Amino acid sequence: MIDKNQQKNIIVISGPSGVGKDTLMEIIEKRNPEKIHIAITATTRKPRSNERNGINHFFVNKDKFNQMINNDELIEWAKVYENLYGVPKSEITNNLEKNNKVLIRVDVQGAKRLKEILNQSVFIFISPESKKDLKNRLTLRHENSENDIEYRLMQSEKEITEADWFDFIVVNYPNQAEKAVLELSNIIGLN
Template sequence: MIDNKGLLIVISGPSAVGKGTICKELFKRNIENLELSISATTRNPRPNEINGVNYHFIDKESFGKMVEHGEFLEYAQVYDNYYGTPKKYVIDKINQGKDVILEIDIQGAKQVRQNYKDGIFIFIMPPSFKELKSRIMKRGTEAQKDIDKRMKCAYEEIEQAKYYNYIVINDDLHNAVEKIYCIIKAEKCRLSRYHIDLSEFKEEL
């Protein structure tokens, strides 16, 4: 008998490594039962954003109470607002048999690892530091000092890759997406997901 619970797949890596693009391409495959986690935030909705679709929009008081009660898999403050992954939302989806993708930064992934031991943690690695720097520079939105700071942070973040289950090098988008798809399929076949009952086989002997 197979365990029909879904998986929590955490996709993380340094800034500009291509996490978001990989996730978008993964969902284009229309993989059965695969869903993207929806974060909670205290910021106001932007035009065309829908509560429960883009984010769970809540006030700061409610967010603070959720933090006190341990209701987030992870959370962080970004400028004047808070963002977090509601634990109940994710666990409910997993119990319904959904595989939940959580695209998140290194610090957030660390919190999730502490709060949900059964997660599948995939680290997206750049093909080289030179290529990562090139991707950051192509954005054209940051000064040289900010680029240097990002590169230093990237080095420190990549040191955390040893705490993940898998490493996927994003040297080619199609190949990176295919590897993550294969990881999900392989995780479905783990022995721990099966409860083997030999009684019926004994009756045949």
């Protein structure tokens, strides 16, 4: 188990699909490669056109994912949009041993589970400025059908109502990623 002092170096980041979580986390990691590690999650979903196995996610089939569950290799896992996602324990423990801060990207249900396990960690919700902004982001990704976008927008409304229990809420305004990066960096303790 991860002790309470180590938990303070775990930052759990959540928010609606398309809000820019990955982009913000990648900017922070690039600027602080010796201090930050983004936990690579395992998933059964297909990679997007710009994603690579072992960099963005560990892309695995359902049998391998179930094997990871059975072997107790995941600190948390959930079904999200018909796919399985999980956080390998090794992604956290190996990097905490190197004195890195570990960023974990999960959906709201995953964040709730992690709050039970890692209650001394920092929980940050990334929010869009508006539903219109989020729809624009999802549309510009060119990865989702119109029906999928509408479903994700409905889910985002539910997720946004959960934001109050997070330790911090950071709004990712359109074309102002730098502002959100600065705010996140301050929260994480990088500035």
